[in-house]
Amino acid sequence: MAGGFTLTSPDAKDGGTLSEQQVSNVFGCTGGNRSPALEWSGAPADTKSFVVSLYDMDAPTGSGFWHWVMFDIPADVHKLDVGITADKGAPQGAIQSRADAGVPAYLGACPPPGQKHRYVFTVTALKVDKLPLDSSASGALIGFMGNANALAKATITTTYGR
Numbered sequence: 001m002a003g004g005f006t007l008t009s010p011d012a013k014d015g016g017t018l019s020e021q022q023v024s025n026v027f028g029c030t031g032g033n034r035s036p037a038l039e040w041s042g043a044p045a046d047t048k049s050f051v052v053s054l055y056d057m058d059a060p061t062g063s064g065f066w067h068w069v070m071f072d073i074p075a076d077v078h079k080l081d082v083g084i085t086a087d088k089g090a091p092q093g094a095i096q097s098r099a100d101a102g103v104p105a106y107l108g109a110c111p112p113p114g115q116k117h118r119y120v121f122t123v124t125a126l127k128v129d130k131l132p133l134d135s136s137a138s139g140a141l142i143g144f145m146g147n148a149n150a151l152a153k154a155t156i157t158t159t160y161g162r
Contacts, residue, residue, distance in 0.1 A: 004042035005040065005041075005042045005043050005044070005123075005125060005152040005153070005154045006040065006041055006042055006154050007038060007039070007040045007121065007122075007123050007154035007155060007156050008038075008039050008040070008156070009036045009037055009038050009039065009121070009156060010036075010037055011036030011037050011082060012036040012038075012119075012121055012156050012158050013156070013158065014155075014156045014157060014158070015157065015158075016158055016159075017158065017159050017160060018108075018109050018119060018158050018159070018160040020032060021034045021036075022034060022035070022036050022108050022109060022160075023108045023109050023110060023160060024107055024108035024109060024110035025108070026107075026110070027110045028110065028113070029108070029109075029110035029162070031108050031109075031110075032108070033106065033107070033108045034082055034083045034106070034108070035068065035080070035082065035083060035084045035106035036082060036121070037079070037080065037081055037082040038052065038079060038080045038121060038123065038156075039078060039079040039080075040078055040079070040123045040154055041078060042154075043075075043078075043125040043151070043152060044125055044151045044152050046127060046151065047075045047125040047126065047127070047151055047152075048075050048126060048127060048128055048129045049071070049072055049073055049074060049075055049126045049128060049129050049130065049131075050071075050073040050074075050075070050077065050123055050124065050125055050126065051069070051070070051071040051073070051122075051123070051124040051126065051131075051142060051146040052068070052069070052070045052071075052073060052080060052121070052122070052123050052124075053066065053068060053069045053070075053120075053121070053122050053124075053139065053142070053143070054066070054067040054068040054069075054106070054119060054120070054121050054122075055067065055119070055120045055122070055139070056109065056111070056117050056118070056119055056120075057117075057118050057119075057120060058111070058115070058116075058117035058118055059111075059117065060112065060115075061100075063140070065100045066097075066099040066100045066138070066139025066140070066143075067099060067100070067101070067106065067107045067108070067109070067119070068096070068099055068105070068106040068107065069096070069097040069099045069137075069139045069142050069143075070084075070090060070094050070095065070096045070097070071094070071095055071097065071131050071133065071142055071146065072093055072094055072095050072129075072130045072131060073091055073093075073094045074091060074092070074093055074094070075129075077091045077094075084096075084105075084106060085105055085106070086103060086104050086105035095133075095134065095135050096135060097133075097135050097136070097137050097138070097139065097142055098135060098136060098137075098138075099138075099139045100138075100139060104135045109160040110162075111160065111161060111162060113162055114162075115161060115162075116159055116160065116161025117159065117160060117161065118157055118158070118159055119157070119158045119159065119160060120155055120156070120157050120158075121155060121156040121157075121158070122153055122154070122155045123153070123154050123155075124146045124147075124150050124152070124153045125150065125151045125152045125153070126146060126149045126150060126151065127149050127150075127151050128149045131145045131146065131149070132145070133145060
């Protein structure tokens with residue numbers, strides 16, 4: 001994958017702890033449930049679209065937990081604003097999937113009490129304009145199709161515990 005492709009955020013620092021604004025407001029958590037602002041640069045010149053995801057690799061499910069997946073983000077988009085919801089703020093043409101929470105929107109971190117989890121924000125540059133999927137696609141399926149069409153990836157890994 002391309003070495004110059006980077007992902008940054010004023011709200012989620014690589015190696016840092018998520019703020020209460022990025023924490024869920026359901027499942028016993030009382031955070032702001034606001035998606036962080038994300039910005040990426042250095043994508044390969046032949047990028048045709050992007051996938052953005054948030055994955056909890058430590059969720060006690062046997063398969064992790066997809067907190068947020070957005071795909072078919074146009075190649076000329078290089079940032080997402082803070083606070084994207086199911087019906088506001090996504091780039092024109094982008095699709096948010098239901099992910100593992102069952103709704104097509106961001107769901108903030110909320111590990112079980114007494115646990116600290118790792119949360120990985122990933123932007124994947126794709127060689128295709130669109131994935132042959134819709135908003136009902138699972139995070140795993142979008143990940144599979146995204147990886148099959150990936151040119152490069154950039155990540156931020158954060159933690160949150162309670």
